[in-house]
Amino acid sequence: MTLFMGNNLYTHPYKHLRGARTVFCALVCVVLCIALVAPKQALADLYTVEGVEVDVTAKNALEAREKAFKEAQVKAYKMLSERLVNSGEQDAVKELDTESISYMVQDFEVTKEQLSAKRYKGTYTIRFRPDSFRQQVIQQGQSYSDIPRGAVLVLPFYQTGSNTILWDNTNPFLSAWSRSREINGQIASTVVPIGDIEDVSQINEFSPLNYDPVKLERMRDRYGANEVSIILASPEVSITGISNVRLSLYHAKIRGPEFSGQMIVQGQAGETSAQLYDRVVSKIKQRYKSDWKQETSVASMDTQSFQAVMNFTSVREWIDAKQKLERVPGMASVIVNRLTPREASMSLNYHGDAQRLNTALGRSGLMLGQAGNGYQPVYRILRAMPQYQQPAPQVNAPNNQTPYNNPYNRSYYQ
Incomplete structure (x- = not known):
């Protein structure tokens, strides 16, 4: 902006910023257009x-194939319901006809098939429309969770007496755990260390509840x-001579291990040790999934609007952050x-409350921070730090909590 002041020519001091602002806006527009078509891969996998x-067997191969596809859709719907619907509500999930399920199917893929004159045997991959499935679950009165817990690193210690x-x-x-196979798209998956030299140097197997948080990170x-989850498995023999396994589960936190519960898996007559521990692993995985779904479930399609601000240092950083926000499970829209x-x-329009x-x-890798108060609170979106970089919280238990006992005669609080 140029002004004439008497015989002097005056140039507005912000003129040199105009070009930078124009370039910034142009870059944002271009990259945003690309970002808008980015698929929500995490949701698609789930x-x-x-x-x-x-x-399937039928009068001919063609009829068998058509019948098989219908059965595959029904079976896939049941499998998806088991994955996402709260464990205590799965028995109430209604059986749907093929036409209703087909409406929720986005696409499918035949990964393996065998044909004969009257028989069809095939393996399918079926992708569902997230909004259609969620709406169906809500209409039936159930709650669901589509927030992946992510992988839990399991450290499975075997304890006999005072030895681990x-x-x-x-x-x-x-x-x-090494024999256990993970299935893609799980709400909560697990991984165990391979036990190489690097792993052995990070964890002291003789003192599982005393660890270096930096090494663990x-x-x-x-x-x-x-x-990270630390699990102590202690074999016990019942009065009937059947082997049972007592499990003590801990969350490995920066402040130290946090006791999360205890469970006993009873052995069965004629069961081998390998079969018993395979069932133990299956029970633990079921618990992980059930606890997580209970914690993150939602029972409504309604959205809440959260006002938020976020700082960034470059266009690329902003675009990456916005893409992450748009891919967050349950996010209906992100309006700048x-x-x-x-x-x-x-404005973040989200299916669920602030905690979810x-x-x-x-x-x-993001988190909510309070940015300001008012009629409608404004949140600041922050980048979460690695656990070992976060300040350690106080370990004193509140007055209404009691310490848990554990095999090491130390007290931890849930």
Whole structure:
């Protein structure tokens, strides 16, 4: 902007910023157009059911194939319901006809098939439309969770008396975890360390509840896990001579191990040690999924609007952050209200409350912070720090909590 002041020519001091602002806005527009078509891969994986096997016989091969596809859709719907619907509500999930289920199917893929004159045997991958499935669940009166917990790094210790082992090949608990197979798209998945030299140097197997949080964080990061769980498996023999396994579960936190519960898996007559520990692993996985779904479930399609601001240092950083926000499970829309070269103000329309939103953001390396109060609170979106960099919270238990006892005669609080 140029002004004439008497005989002097005056140039507005912000003129040199105009070009920078124009370039910034142009870059944002271009990259945003690309970002708008980016698929929500995490959600797509969660609503994809793989390994749907069917075996059908009919009058001819064509009829058998058509019948098989219908059965595959029904079976996939049941598998997806088991994955996402709260464990205590799965028995109430209504059986739907093929036409109703087909409406929810986005696409499918035949990964393996065998044909004969009157028989069709095939394996399908079926992808469901997230909004259609969620709406169906809500209409039936159930709640669901579509926030992936992410991988849990499991450290399976075997305890006999006062002795514990982890890396030894005589550890039946570790062997059972190694045999366990993960299925893609799970709401809560697990991973166990391979036990190489690097792993052995990070964890002291003779003192599982005393660990270096920095070393543990390195191991967690190495295996791409979101959290670490320490599990002590102690064999017991009942009065009938049947072997049982007592399990003590801990969350490995920066402040130290946090007791999360105890469970006993009873052995069965004629069962081998390997079979028993395979069932133990299956029970633990079921618990992980059930606890997580209970914590993050939602029973409504209604959305809440959260006002939020976020700082960034570059266009690329802002675009990456916005893409993460749009891919957050349960996020209906991200509306940008104001954008400057260093800050964005936006409305987050989300299926769930602030706690569920914060949990979902945490899966993407983000978190909610309070930015300001008022009639409608404004949140600040922050980047979550690695656990070992966060300040350790107080470990004193509140007055209304009692310490849990554990095999090491130490007290931890849930």
